[in-house]
Amino acid sequence: MNKPVIDVIIPAYNEEQSIGLVLAEMPPGLVREVIVCNNASTDRTAAVARRGGATVVDQPRKGYGSACLKGMEYLLQKPANEQPGLIVFLDGDYSDYPDEMPALIRPIVEEGYDLVIGSRTLGGRQRGAMMPQQLFGNWLATNLIKLFYGYQFTDLGPFRAIRFDKLLELDMQDKDFGWTVEMQVKAAKKKYKCMEVPARYRKRVGRSKVSGTIRGTI
Template structure:
């Protein structure tokens, strides 16, 4: 069985993080890594109690948190490095129990990168805002136009072969992390596919889609990243 590690970027998710960790199928992963992105609550303590490895990233930003987790994995001895890395959010909007379905295309050697698509799955009413839905639609259309790759979502729930992830040389520190991964995967001719995943309303308040400023900044950064790497 391949060694699978999970990276969960988390900011003020003390009320949800244990649920996320609890719902990861038992025995499936070697390590769950929660990156506390300078939370003001007890996210770190809750995650540690649930059995996760907790890292601290004082620099705010989704990409910064993911990069911290990747840095941790790269520092492991060769015998302990993962074969596959799974990313998911810490707000309990994703369904961690769907991880086997997400991993299946990689385990069957049909894919190098798998995106959990909320657009293809059952989405709870109110789980995504109208700007989020439109932004995902626009971004994936531009990815197809500029990079000749078909996606329906920029969903955070995703799995990728560790070696491929390292070779992508990820750089984005904020909102452009997900789309950067997908467009670089297309540029490097990785085998990319999607799996339909359900999505529910998050626990707590969204730091991005919950504010006009966050929505605008996220949308701008995603579009900027798409055009930057053309």
């Protein structure tokens, strides 16, 4: 495929300490627009994000999935010829490594993949960066996906890239932390061409909000 227009969606709840760091590490020249979805923050997340060059959209309803859906809604308001070809999702807490984005999108741009997950299992994570419920949720969900759909994932990591048209086909619904597993389950059901690439993961900046829960997995 020709080089697609790439936009980034970052759900953010009270990330004023970290969002500027995330934006500063975006690979130069790769991304058209970074959309920070301000998820009912009570701090200066929105102001810091705007200062860092991001477009800020407000989602007063709390929830990881709610914030992601708000970012998609913003993009769908653009004319059809201005909508992105590819979306990258990552967290606003500086736990992901934005400079790994070229490796994340390469399988889509060069090899025709539909969905690429940045796997913390394959790439390595800093000690203590993931909570026990996240580790268990990863293990449970990825094994269930393999059992029922034959897709071998190792992670439900938030750092991921997907073709925008394929994302829309998934008709995403989850408003909370089940967002990532919903995407992978639906992609498997639709037999999307999926793969994982190694992605590093570090302890977040600030207080943990837990990216993924056992309830969301189930």
